Amino acid sequence: MNEPKQLIEKEVEAMAETLFSVSEFLLHNPETAYQEFKACEHISEVLRRNGFAVEEGAGDVETAFLARPAGCKATRPAVALLAEYDALPKIGHGCGHNLIAAAGVGAALALTRVLGENAGGVALVGTPAEEGGGGKVRLIKGGVFANMDAAMMIHPGQYNIIGKGMLGRIKFTMAFHGRTAHAAGSPDQGINALDALVLAYNGINSLRQHLRPDARIHGIITKGGDAPNIIPDYTEALFYVRAETIDYREEIFNRVLNCATSAAAAVGGSVDIHVHEPSTDPMRHNHALQDAFIANMGLLNIAVDKDPGRTGSSDMGNLSQYMPAIHPYLAICDDDIPSHSTAFRDATVSERGKAALLKGAKLLAMTAYDFLTSENLREQITKDFAAGMSSQGLH
DSSP, rough: OHHHHHHHHHHHHHHHHHHHHHHHHHHHHOOOOTTTTHHHHHHHHHHTTTEEOOOOOOGOTTTTTTEEEOOOOSSOOOOOEEEEEEBBBTTTTTTOOHHHHHHHHHHHHHHHHHHHHGHHHHHEEEEEOTTTTHHHHHHHHHHTTTTSSEOOOOESSSBSSSSBBEEEEEEEEEEEEBOOOBTTOOOGGGBBBHHHHHHHHHHHHHHHTTTTTTTTEEEEEEEEOOOOOOOOOEEEEEEEEEEHHHHHHHHHHHHHHHHHHHHHHHTTTTEEEEEEEEEEEOOOOOOHHHHHHHHHHTTTOOOOOOOOOOOOOTTTTHHHSOOOEEEEESSSSOOTTTTTSSHHHHHTTTHHHHHHHHHHHHHHHHHHHHHHHHHHHHHHHHHHHHHHHTTTOOO
C-alpha cells in the first residue's frame, strides 16, 4: 500500500467516533424521502466543522447538499462521493442509508486531508429520496453533477458484492372505468371495471411465462369496488415493470399496456395509465472503476463474495447512465437477515456494521484517490462508459 492510502486508512480510523455518531444520529432520527431536514442539517454541520463549504438545497432540492473542501477551487477531474440518508416508512433505516451517509462523509474528509491543497476535485453530494423518490434524477436535472466525472458510494448488505445488478423500473397506475348498476336488479346496464382489472391482471400473469429471466412484473389491486351489490365503475391497480436494459423495460411496459387496454375494451370500459415519475434506469457497470475498487479491497484484505443474484432498482442506475459510477455492497450481517427489516436496521450500528462503515469510507477514499491521480485509469473508465451505452439500449 502506498503512502497516501496508508494515510487515508489512518485518517478514517482517527475519525471513527465521529462517523459512528453520524450513523447513530440518522438511525435515531429517521426521515422519509424529501423530509430529511434533520439529516441534511446534521451532516452539513459535521462537514463545516471539518473544513468543508456546504451548499444546501443543491439542484433546487431542499434536502440535498453539495459539499467541497473550503478554500479549494473546484477543479477537474472531479469525483462525487455520495451520501444517502432517507429512511423507510415505519421501520426507519432498514436499508442502511445511515451507514451510507457516514461512509461518504468519512471518505470525503479523509481524502481531502490527504490531498491537501490539491483536493479541488473532491465533492460530497447529499442525495435524498432514494427510496422511490428519484432524488438523484432531480439532482442530475438540476445540474449538480454537470462538472463531475465519476460517482461512487457503498451500500450495506449481506455480502461483499461489486457489480450487483440493478433493474430499470417503471411504476404506474392502471385506472379502469366502467358504469355502475345494481348487480342483481339491472346487471345488464352496468360495465364492470373490476372485471376489466381482473382480465388485465390475468393477461399480465400469462405474459410472465414469456419474459426473459432478468425481467419482473408485480402489482397490487388498490381499489376493487365499494359493495358486492354495486357493479364497480372504477377500479385501480399499482404495478412495477423491471428489466435489465432500458429497451426491454419499455418493451415489457408496452406489452402490459396492451393487456390493460384489451381488457378494458373487452368489457366495454376504458383505462387510464399514469406513470409515476421518475422511472429508474438499470445500472451501467463500469468495470475499470469496479476493478480499482476491488484492488483496494485486496489492500485491506477484504474478499469479494459470489453474487447470490438478488436484484432491485435504484436511482443510482440513472446516475450510472449519466456518468461512470459504482455501487458496491459491503456485508454487515449474514444472509438470514433481509434488507428492509428492523434487524437489518439494527445491524448497521452493530460491531460488524461499524467495521463495514470504516471499510467503506477507506475504500471509497482510496478509489477516489486512484481516479483523481491516475490519467490511465480515467481513460479506461471513459472507454468502459462509452462501451456500456450500446449494451443498455440507450438512444
